[in-house]
Amino acid sequence: xxxxxxxxxxxxxxxxxxxxxxxxxxxxxxxxxxxxxxxxxxxxxxxxxxxxxxxxxxxxxxxxxxxxxxxxxxxxxxxxxxxxxxxxxxxxxxxxxxxxxxxxxxxxxxxxxxxxxxxxxxxxxxxxxxxxxxxxxxxxxxxxxxxxxxxxxxxxxxxxxxxxxxxxxxxxxxxxxxxxxxxxxxxxxxxxxxxxxxxxxxxxxxxxxxxxxxxxxxxxxxxxxxxxxxxxxxxxxxxxxxxxxxxx
Amino acid sequence: xxxxxxxxxxxxxxxxxxxxxxxxxxxxxxxxxxxxxxxxxxxxxxxxxxxxxxxxxxxxxxxxxxxxxxxxxxxxxxxxxxxxxxxxxxxxxxxxxxxxxxxxxxxxxxx
Numbered sequence: 299x300x301x302x303x304x305x306x307x308x309x310x311x312x313x314x315x316x317x318x319x320x321x322x323x324x325x326x327x328x329x330x331x332x333x334x335x336x337x338x339x340x341x342x343x344x345x346x347x348x349x350x351x352x353x354x355x356x357x358x359x360x361x362x363x364x365x366x367x368x369x370x371x372x373x374x375x376x377x378x379x380x381x382x383x384x385x386x387x388x389x390x391x392x393x394x395x396x397x398x399x400x401x402x403x404x405x406x407x408x409x410x411x412x413x414x415x416x417x418x419x420x421x422x423x424x425x426x427x428x429x430x431x432x433x434x435x436x437x438x439x440x441x442x443x444x445x446x447x448x449x450x451x452x453x454x455x456x457x458x459x460x461x462x463x464x465x466x467x468x469x470x471x472x473x474x475x476x477x478x479x480x481x482x483x484x485x486x487x488x489x490x491x492x493x494x495x496x497x498x499x500x501x502x503x504x505x506x507x508x509x510x511x512x513x514x515x516x517x518x519x520x521x522x523x524x525x526x527x528x529x530x531x532x533x534x535x536x537x538x539x540x541x542x543x544x545x546x
Numbered sequence: 547x548x549x550x551x552x553x554x555x556x557x558x559x560x561x562x563x564x565x566x567x568x569x570x571x572x573x574x575x576x577x578x579x580x581x582x583x584x585x586x587x588x589x590x591x592x593x594x595x596x597x598x599x600x601x602x603x604x605x606x607x608x609x610x611x612x613x614x615x616x617x618x619x620x621x622x623x624x625x626x627x628x629x630x631x632x633x634x635x636x637x638x639x640x641x642x643x644x645x646x647x648x649x650x651x652x653x654x655x656x657x
Binding site for chain 1: 588594596606611626627630636639646
Protein backbone atom coordinates (compact mmCIF):
# COMPACT_ATOMS: atom_id res chain seq x y z
CA UNK A 299 0.00 0.00 0.00
CA UNK A 300 2.75 2.41 1.00
CA UNK A 301 4.80 1.47 -2.07
CA UNK A 302 1.74 2.10 -4.23
CA UNK A 303 1.36 5.53 -2.63
CA UNK A 304 5.02 6.36 -3.30
CA UNK A 305 4.75 5.26 -6.92
CA UNK A 306 1.46 7.13 -7.24
CA UNK A 307 3.09 10.31 -5.96
CA UNK A 308 5.92 9.90 -8.45
CA UNK A 309 3.50 9.37 -11.33
CA UNK A 310 1.10 12.13 -10.38
CA UNK A 311 3.61 14.90 -9.85
CA UNK A 312 4.54 15.33 -13.53
CA UNK A 313 0.87 15.61 -14.40
CA UNK A 314 0.62 18.50 -11.99
CA UNK A 315 3.68 20.13 -13.46
CA UNK A 316 3.03 19.87 -17.17
CA UNK A 317 2.18 23.44 -18.00
CA UNK A 318 3.80 26.70 -18.92
CA UNK A 319 5.86 28.39 -16.25
CA UNK A 320 3.40 30.47 -14.24
CA UNK A 321 5.86 31.71 -11.67
CA UNK A 322 6.06 34.35 -9.05
CA UNK A 323 9.86 34.34 -9.08
CA UNK A 324 11.38 37.54 -10.40
CA UNK A 325 12.40 36.85 -13.99
CA UNK A 326 15.83 37.29 -15.53
CA UNK A 327 16.79 40.91 -16.23
CA UNK A 328 13.98 42.55 -14.25
CA UNK A 329 16.23 43.86 -11.48
CA UNK A 330 19.09 46.25 -12.24
CA UNK A 331 22.57 44.82 -11.50
CA UNK A 332 23.16 46.91 -8.37
CA UNK A 333 19.95 45.65 -6.77
CA UNK A 334 20.59 42.10 -7.93
CA UNK A 335 24.01 42.31 -6.21
CA UNK A 336 22.44 43.65 -3.01
CA UNK A 337 20.07 40.67 -2.81
CA UNK A 338 22.92 38.25 -3.52
CA UNK A 339 24.77 39.86 -0.62
CA UNK A 340 21.75 39.48 1.66
CA UNK A 341 21.15 35.85 0.65
CA UNK A 342 24.78 34.64 0.84
CA UNK A 343 25.17 34.47 4.66
CA UNK A 344 21.87 32.60 5.01
CA UNK A 345 22.89 30.03 2.38
CA UNK A 346 26.34 29.65 4.01
CA UNK A 347 24.75 29.16 7.43
CA UNK A 348 22.37 26.60 5.92
CA UNK A 349 25.35 24.63 4.55
CA UNK A 350 27.04 24.76 7.96
CA UNK A 351 23.89 23.54 9.74
CA UNK A 352 23.37 20.74 7.22
CA UNK A 353 26.94 19.48 7.69
CA UNK A 354 26.69 19.72 11.46
CA UNK A 355 23.34 17.95 11.77
CA UNK A 356 24.20 15.27 9.20
CA UNK A 357 27.41 14.41 11.03
CA UNK A 358 25.48 13.92 14.27
CA UNK A 359 22.54 11.99 12.85
CA UNK A 360 22.53 10.26 9.46
CA UNK A 361 18.75 9.81 9.47
CA UNK A 362 18.50 13.57 9.01
CA UNK A 363 19.46 13.28 5.33
CA UNK A 364 16.32 11.49 4.04
CA UNK A 365 14.16 14.21 5.60
CA UNK A 366 16.20 16.94 3.91
CA UNK A 367 15.99 15.01 0.61
CA UNK A 368 12.24 14.67 0.94
CA UNK A 369 11.75 18.35 1.74
CA UNK A 370 14.06 19.45 -1.07
CA UNK A 371 11.89 17.48 -3.52
CA UNK A 372 8.71 18.86 -1.93
CA UNK A 373 9.89 22.49 -2.15
CA UNK A 374 11.07 21.97 -5.74
CA UNK A 375 7.78 20.41 -6.87
CA UNK A 376 5.49 22.77 -4.95
CA UNK A 377 7.32 25.90 -6.05
CA UNK A 378 6.93 25.10 -9.74
CA UNK A 379 3.38 23.79 -9.54
CA UNK A 380 1.08 26.33 -11.20
CA UNK A 381 -2.29 26.68 -9.53
CA UNK A 382 -4.96 28.75 -11.26
CA UNK A 383 -7.05 31.06 -9.12
CA UNK A 384 -10.41 31.41 -10.91
CA UNK A 385 -11.51 34.36 -8.78
CA UNK A 386 -8.44 36.36 -9.86
CA UNK A 387 -8.01 35.08 -13.42
CA UNK A 388 -4.32 34.39 -12.82
CA UNK A 389 -2.02 31.53 -11.88
CA UNK A 390 0.66 31.27 -9.26
CA UNK A 391 2.26 28.66 -7.04
CA UNK A 392 2.67 27.93 -3.37
CA UNK A 393 6.21 27.97 -1.96
CA UNK A 394 6.59 24.97 0.35
CA UNK A 395 9.02 26.87 2.55
CA UNK A 396 6.58 26.91 5.46
CA UNK A 397 6.76 23.14 5.88
CA UNK A 398 10.52 22.97 5.33
CA UNK A 399 11.08 25.84 7.78
CA UNK A 400 9.06 24.00 10.41
CA UNK A 401 10.66 20.59 9.92
CA UNK A 402 14.34 21.26 9.25
CA UNK A 403 14.64 24.83 10.52
CA UNK A 404 14.94 28.06 8.55
CA UNK A 405 18.68 27.77 7.83
CA UNK A 406 18.50 24.44 5.99
CA UNK A 407 15.20 25.48 4.44
CA UNK A 408 16.99 28.46 2.83
CA UNK A 409 19.61 26.09 1.41
CA UNK A 410 16.95 23.74 0.03
CA UNK A 411 15.14 26.68 -1.57
CA UNK A 412 18.35 28.02 -3.10
CA UNK A 413 19.01 24.68 -4.82
CA UNK A 414 15.40 24.41 -6.05
CA UNK A 415 15.49 27.98 -7.39
CA UNK A 416 18.82 27.40 -9.14
CA UNK A 417 17.51 24.34 -11.00
CA UNK A 418 14.34 26.23 -11.93
CA UNK A 419 16.30 29.27 -13.15
CA UNK A 420 18.71 27.13 -15.18
CA UNK A 421 16.37 24.69 -16.87
CA UNK A 422 12.73 25.68 -16.39
CA UNK A 423 12.77 29.36 -17.45
CA UNK A 424 11.41 29.97 -13.96
CA UNK A 425 13.07 32.92 -12.23
CA UNK A 426 16.55 33.98 -13.32
CA UNK A 427 20.23 33.68 -12.48
CA UNK A 428 20.71 37.41 -11.95
CA UNK A 429 17.61 37.47 -9.73
CA UNK A 430 18.54 34.26 -7.88
CA UNK A 431 19.63 36.18 -4.78
CA UNK A 432 16.40 38.18 -4.65
CA UNK A 433 14.33 35.02 -5.10
CA UNK A 434 16.29 33.24 -2.35
CA UNK A 435 15.62 36.14 0.02
CA UNK A 436 11.88 36.33 -0.71
CA UNK A 437 11.03 32.64 -0.90
CA UNK A 438 13.82 31.06 1.12
CA UNK A 439 14.65 33.51 3.88
CA UNK A 440 11.33 35.28 4.37
CA UNK A 441 9.13 32.24 3.70
CA UNK A 442 11.13 29.89 5.92
CA UNK A 443 11.50 32.38 8.77
CA UNK A 444 7.83 33.34 8.69
CA UNK A 445 6.75 29.68 8.69
CA UNK A 446 9.19 28.67 11.42
CA UNK A 447 8.48 31.63 13.73
CA UNK A 448 4.70 31.43 13.31
CA UNK A 449 4.67 27.71 14.06
CA UNK A 450 6.92 28.03 17.10
CA UNK A 451 5.00 31.03 18.46
CA UNK A 452 1.64 29.29 18.12
CA UNK A 453 2.91 26.01 19.57
CA UNK A 454 4.31 27.88 22.57
CA UNK A 455 0.76 29.17 23.11
CA UNK A 456 -0.50 25.54 23.09
CA UNK A 457 -2.29 25.94 19.73
CA UNK A 458 -2.92 22.57 18.02
CA UNK A 459 -0.52 21.12 15.43
CA UNK A 460 -3.02 21.51 12.60
CA UNK A 461 -3.84 25.17 13.26
CA UNK A 462 -0.19 26.05 13.89
CA UNK A 463 0.81 24.34 10.63
CA UNK A 464 -1.98 26.11 8.74
CA UNK A 465 -1.01 29.55 10.02
CA UNK A 466 2.68 28.84 9.37
CA UNK A 467 1.98 27.91 5.73
CA UNK A 468 -0.30 30.91 5.28
CA UNK A 469 2.22 33.42 6.65
CA UNK A 470 5.14 31.78 4.83
CA UNK A 471 3.29 32.30 1.54
CA UNK A 472 2.21 35.85 2.28
CA UNK A 473 5.65 36.84 3.61
CA UNK A 474 7.21 35.62 0.37
CA UNK A 475 4.99 37.90 -1.70
CA UNK A 476 5.48 40.79 0.68
CA UNK A 477 9.23 40.45 0.17
CA UNK A 478 8.86 40.02 -3.60
CA UNK A 479 6.86 43.27 -3.72
CA UNK A 480 9.54 45.09 -1.73
CA UNK A 481 12.35 43.72 -3.92
CA UNK A 482 10.54 44.59 -7.11
CA UNK A 483 9.52 48.08 -5.97
CA UNK A 484 13.01 48.95 -4.78
CA UNK A 485 14.60 47.61 -7.96
CA UNK A 486 12.39 49.16 -10.62
CA UNK A 487 11.23 52.40 -9.02
CA UNK A 488 13.95 54.67 -10.45
CA UNK A 489 13.13 58.16 -9.13
CA UNK A 490 9.59 57.29 -8.08
CA UNK A 491 8.86 57.04 -4.35
CA UNK A 492 9.13 53.52 -2.92
CA UNK A 493 6.00 53.17 -0.79
CA UNK A 494 3.26 53.92 -3.38
CA UNK A 495 4.83 51.51 -5.88
CA UNK A 496 5.33 48.87 -3.18
CA UNK A 497 1.67 49.20 -2.18
CA UNK A 498 0.53 48.99 -5.80
CA UNK A 499 2.49 45.78 -6.45
CA UNK A 500 1.40 44.24 -3.16
CA UNK A 501 -2.27 44.95 -3.91
CA UNK A 502 -1.85 43.42 -7.37
CA UNK A 503 -0.63 40.19 -5.74
CA UNK A 504 -3.53 40.04 -3.25
CA UNK A 505 -6.32 38.49 -5.41
CA UNK A 506 -4.04 35.59 -6.36
CA UNK A 507 -2.04 35.09 -3.20
CA UNK A 508 -4.86 35.47 -0.70
CA UNK A 509 -6.52 32.17 -1.72
CA UNK A 510 -3.21 30.51 -2.56
CA UNK A 511 -1.95 31.34 0.93
CA UNK A 512 -4.97 29.54 2.35
CA UNK A 513 -4.22 26.53 0.12
CA UNK A 514 -0.58 26.56 1.22
CA UNK A 515 -1.76 26.71 4.83
CA UNK A 516 -3.97 23.66 4.30
CA UNK A 517 -1.12 21.76 2.62
CA UNK A 518 1.31 22.62 5.41
CA UNK A 519 -1.19 21.65 8.11
CA UNK A 520 -1.90 18.36 6.31
CA UNK A 521 1.79 17.48 6.07
CA UNK A 522 2.56 18.40 9.68
CA UNK A 523 -0.41 16.41 11.00
CA UNK A 524 0.47 13.43 8.76
CA UNK A 525 4.04 13.38 10.08
CA UNK A 526 2.75 13.80 13.63
CA UNK A 527 0.63 10.67 13.21
CA UNK A 528 3.17 8.59 11.26
CA UNK A 529 6.52 9.62 12.73
CA UNK A 530 6.12 11.63 15.94
CA UNK A 531 9.61 10.45 16.94
CA UNK A 532 11.00 12.28 13.91
CA UNK A 533 9.30 15.51 14.98
CA UNK A 534 10.80 15.10 18.45
CA UNK A 535 14.22 14.52 16.91
CA UNK A 536 13.83 17.67 14.80
CA UNK A 537 12.77 19.56 17.95
CA UNK A 538 9.41 20.38 16.41
CA UNK A 539 7.78 18.65 19.38
CA UNK A 540 8.87 18.08 22.95
CA UNK A 541 9.01 14.39 24.00
CA UNK A 542 6.28 14.95 26.57
CA UNK A 543 3.92 16.19 23.83
CA UNK A 544 3.99 12.80 22.11
CA UNK A 545 1.71 10.06 23.33
CA UNK A 546 3.34 6.90 22.02
CA UNK B 547 -16.46 7.04 26.40
CA UNK B 548 -13.03 7.51 24.91
CA UNK B 549 -13.79 5.32 21.88
CA UNK B 550 -16.98 7.31 21.23
CA UNK B 551 -14.94 10.51 21.36
CA UNK B 552 -12.37 9.12 18.93
CA UNK B 553 -15.17 7.93 16.60
CA UNK B 554 -16.67 11.44 16.54
CA UNK B 555 -13.18 12.80 15.92
CA UNK B 556 -12.51 10.48 13.00
CA UNK B 557 -15.94 11.28 11.50
CA UNK B 558 -15.10 14.96 11.74
CA UNK B 559 -11.74 14.36 10.10
CA UNK B 560 -13.37 12.41 7.26
CA UNK B 561 -15.83 15.25 6.69
CA UNK B 562 -13.02 17.81 6.56
CA UNK B 563 -11.05 15.67 4.08
CA UNK B 564 -14.19 15.18 1.97
CA UNK B 565 -14.93 18.93 2.00
CA UNK B 566 -11.33 19.65 1.00
CA UNK B 567 -11.45 17.23 -1.94
CA UNK B 568 -14.86 18.55 -3.01
CA UNK B 569 -13.54 22.11 -3.05
CA UNK B 570 -10.41 20.99 -4.85
CA UNK B 571 -12.49 19.20 -7.49
CA UNK B 572 -14.67 22.27 -8.04
CA UNK B 573 -11.54 24.39 -8.24
CA UNK B 574 -9.98 22.05 -10.83
CA UNK B 575 -13.17 22.03 -12.89
CA UNK B 576 -13.13 25.79 -13.02
CA UNK B 577 -9.46 25.74 -13.87
CA UNK B 578 -10.04 23.53 -16.90
CA UNK B 579 -12.38 26.14 -18.32
CA UNK B 580 -9.88 28.80 -17.48
CA UNK B 581 -6.98 27.08 -19.24
CA UNK B 582 -9.19 26.46 -22.27
CA UNK B 583 -9.75 30.20 -22.65
CA UNK B 584 -5.96 30.70 -22.70
CA UNK B 585 -6.21 34.11 -21.09
CA UNK B 586 -4.92 33.34 -17.64
CA UNK B 587 -1.41 34.52 -16.99
CA UNK B 588 0.96 33.74 -14.19
CA UNK B 589 1.59 36.53 -11.70
CA UNK B 590 5.09 36.83 -13.14
CA UNK B 591 3.48 38.28 -16.26
CA UNK B 592 0.37 39.89 -14.80
CA UNK B 593 2.18 41.59 -11.91
CA UNK B 594 6.00 41.35 -11.94
CA UNK B 595 6.69 41.91 -15.63
CA UNK B 596 3.79 44.32 -16.06
CA UNK B 597 5.03 46.73 -13.37
CA UNK B 598 8.65 46.27 -14.41
CA UNK B 599 7.74 47.22 -17.98
CA UNK B 600 5.88 50.29 -16.77
CA UNK B 601 9.11 51.37 -15.10
CA UNK B 602 11.35 50.64 -18.07
CA UNK B 603 12.62 47.16 -17.07
CA UNK B 604 11.92 44.15 -19.24
CA UNK B 605 12.58 40.46 -18.68
CA UNK B 606 15.26 38.95 -20.88
CA UNK B 607 15.54 35.37 -22.15
CA UNK B 608 17.05 33.00 -19.59
CA UNK B 609 20.62 31.73 -20.04
CA UNK B 610 19.39 28.29 -21.07
CA UNK B 611 16.16 29.08 -22.87
CA UNK B 612 13.90 26.05 -22.70
CA UNK B 613 10.81 28.13 -23.48
CA UNK B 614 10.71 26.94 -27.10
CA UNK B 615 7.59 25.18 -28.24
CA UNK B 616 7.00 21.97 -26.35
CA UNK B 617 10.55 21.80 -24.99
CA UNK B 618 9.47 23.55 -21.79
CA UNK B 619 6.69 21.00 -21.31
CA UNK B 620 9.22 18.20 -21.70
CA UNK B 621 11.60 19.81 -19.19
CA UNK B 622 8.75 20.30 -16.70
CA UNK B 623 7.69 16.68 -17.20
CA UNK B 624 11.24 15.44 -16.62
CA UNK B 625 11.68 17.69 -13.57
CA UNK B 626 8.33 16.61 -12.17
CA UNK B 627 9.11 12.92 -12.67
CA UNK B 628 12.54 13.28 -11.05
CA UNK B 629 11.12 15.34 -8.17
CA UNK B 630 8.25 12.89 -7.69
CA UNK B 631 10.64 9.93 -7.68
CA UNK B 632 12.94 11.56 -5.10
CA UNK B 633 9.91 12.49 -2.99
CA UNK B 634 8.52 8.93 -3.07
CA UNK B 635 11.95 7.38 -2.44
CA UNK B 636 12.66 9.41 0.69
CA UNK B 637 9.06 9.10 1.88
CA UNK B 638 9.44 5.33 1.78
CA UNK B 639 12.74 5.47 3.65
CA UNK B 640 11.28 7.71 6.35
CA UNK B 641 7.85 6.14 6.71
CA UNK B 642 8.59 2.46 6.09
CA UNK B 643 12.24 1.54 6.42
CA UNK B 644 13.29 3.85 9.24
CA UNK B 645 9.97 4.00 11.06
CA UNK B 646 10.12 2.53 14.55
CA UNK B 647 8.47 -0.89 14.75
CA UNK B 648 5.16 -1.12 16.52
CA UNK B 649 4.63 -3.75 19.23
CA UNK B 650 2.53 -5.80 16.76
CA UNK B 651 5.37 -5.87 14.22
CA UNK B 652 7.87 -6.75 16.95
CA UNK B 653 5.80 -9.83 17.75
CA UNK B 654 5.67 -10.73 14.06
CA UNK B 655 1.92 -10.16 13.74
CA UNK B 656 0.96 -8.85 10.33
CA UNK B 657 -2.05 -6.73 9.33
